[in-house]
Amino acid sequence: MxxxxxxxxxxxxxxxxxxxxxxxxxxxxxxxxxxxxxxxxxxxxxxxxxxxxxxxxxxxxxxxxxxGKPFQYVIGETRFYNYKFYVNDSVLIPRIETEGLVDWILRENKDSKTTVIDFCSGSGCIAITMKMKRKKWNISALEIDKKAIDLAKRNSFRHSVEINYIHADIFSWNNYDEVDIIISNPPYVVESQKKNMKVNVLNFEPEKSIFVSDQNPLIFYKRIFDISKLKLKEGGLLYFEINPKFKNALISLSKKYSFSTYELKKDIFRRNRYFKFQK
Ligand SMILES: C[S@@+](CC[C@H](N)C(=O)[O-])C[C@H]1O[C@@H](n2cnc3c(N)ncnc32)[C@H](O)[C@@H]1O
The missing domain is CATH 1.10.8 (Helicase, Ruva Protein; domain 3)
Structure with a gap:
């Protein structure tokens, strides 16, 4: 032909x-x-x-x-922040919105000795990109899915960086040291938003990487605020990617945890997408 x-x-x-x-x-x-x-x-x-x-x-x-299979799963890789990452159906395909989060963190934080943890790390795209750009940082990445951890390790190897991977459930794991920066792009789409989503996301990407219940949409953020009370150093930073729908709820939640100041940024589609809190 x-x-x-x-x-x-x-x-x-x-x-x-x-x-x-x-x-x-x-x-x-x-x-x-x-x-x-x-x-x-x-x-x-x-x-x-x-x-x-x-x-x-x-x-x-x-x-x-x-x-309807996303082309990234078919070819087995995707680009994130201009680097190639392996993907398979055990991880969320890294999104362009998340590049904005990485970009913000990199622009604000230089390459001095810094300890960082990325919660809900999936393919490892956030942690690995950070490590490539900030060689002195000591970066851990926590993820519940063993297959996702295995894939993230392949991505680390592909880019010759060392990340301390922790295979654990964020809701039960407590065994880590204090850090300077916490980053997370956790599951944040509520079940009721499913009806507006495309089949290639719904039928192919792992549910537990995307959805949270309508009854408790901020469950991951609450847990991370809890962890921050003990494990984020004084003056340390917390960066989140969020569901724009819950911007105000998240501001209220942060006040309960005495995070008095925050900064909010929009993604390239002009939607409220990233928060920074300082302890
Ligand atoms: C929205 S994806 C983000 C993946 C990656 N950080 C990114 O930005 O592309 C959320 C990730 O959280 C993981 N996850 C879900 N529940 C978890 C839990 N209880 N503890 C740790 N990780 C969890 C999922 O497996 C998924 O990889």
Missing amino acids: KISDFNSKFRSDLTELYTVDEVSSLFRIVLEELLSFDTTQFYLKPDYILNNTELDKVNKFTNELKK
Whole structure:
């Protein structure tokens, strides 16, 4: 099959599930990641005939996409803060919003000896990016899912950084030292928001990395505030990614824990997304 014919077939196969722009981005992934072509090459050689191995690869990719599987899971990796990270269905696919959190923390904190813990670390994208950018930091990452920890370790190895991984449930684990900075992007979408979500998130990404109950939406933040009382150094910083819906509730909660000052920032979509508290 000619590559230009495959392009037409790919587009018609995916029109129901994806917008025209999304299909164009996915086709770029076919070219660059699966065929090691670049886009210019494609325009220069529309009559290029895909060999059997290439055809097999691109057909498998298309079939998985047709089921709604996120392309990052199909190719087994994604980009975060311009670095490549392995992903699989035991971790949340790192989001562009979370890059904003990492960016904020890096801009405000320099490379002096600093101890950091990342709660609910998933693929390790936050902890590992920090460590690549701040070599002197001593970073721990806590995560409940063993498979996620295993994948995060592969990501650490890929980027040659050392992270102290802790396989534990945040609600029962107490065995850690005082730190200068706590970071967390915990599960924060409430069950009632499910109805507005796309099938490729709902059917493929791990539920426990995304959802919390409508009855107790701030459960992770409460736990982290509790931990902070004992384990965050005086003057230490707490950075959260949040559900914009709970901005005010989180401000009220922080007051109960005597975090008197906070800073709130918006993500690139202009939604209230990140909090910083200082002890
Ligand atoms: C929203 S994801 C964030 C993953 C990663 N930090 C990121 O920003 O892409 C939340 C993570 O919390 C983990 N998690 C859920 N419940 C947990 C618990 N009780 N203790 C520790 N981690 C938990 C999930 O397995 C998931 O990896």
